[in-house]
Amino acid sequence: MQIRRSCGFWAATRCRNCALCISFRDVFRFPEQHVKLFHSCREVGQVRESEAEWRRLDGGFVSMRLHVRLLKRKNAKPEFEIIGEDITELRAMERQLPQAQKFEAIGQLAGGIAHDFNNVVGAILGWAEIGLDQSAANPQIADRFAKIREQGERAAALTKELLAFARRFNRG
Secondary structure (H helix, E strand, C coil): CEEEEECCEEEEECCCCCCCEEEHHHHECCHHHHHHHHHHHHHHCEEEEEEEEEECCCCCEEEEEEEEEEECCCCCCCEEEEEEEECHHHHHHHHHHHHHHHHHHHHHHHHHHHHHHHHHHHHHHHHHHHHHHHCCCCHHHHHHHHHHHHHHHHHHHHHHHHHHHHHHHHHC
16 A cells, blocks of 8 residues: 555555655554554454554654554455544643643642631731730830731732632632
């Protein structure tokens, strides 16, 4: 069987003398995939859901899901019927999934920490207000409580940023 270039991929043809034709083996990125696929098909009669990388006309590669069936006809050489599905994008998405899951986990962790930290900051701010109210007679102590409240408010602002970060990753 010969293969003719067509639409960016390779299409089977019966041509024997055409300069555009190549061996079907050459379509496979790894020759052992071709050998294994057709050997298995000859033994069992069909192979389903086999995956291989095929060479594109531009030199790039595509991941293919192949279904191959051995066709035996009376008084004729056995032939193979091949149905291929381009699964390149599917494989690319599968490779991206673990990265997305990591970001989601980081977002959940950040959100949990931010909520706990926000509770602590709220308590600090509450105690700083009480101390500020009770130290009105002593300006030096009141100033210290004011500084505690100021730093608590900065911590609360950071917590809001951390919560916004967590929401961004948890929405997907």
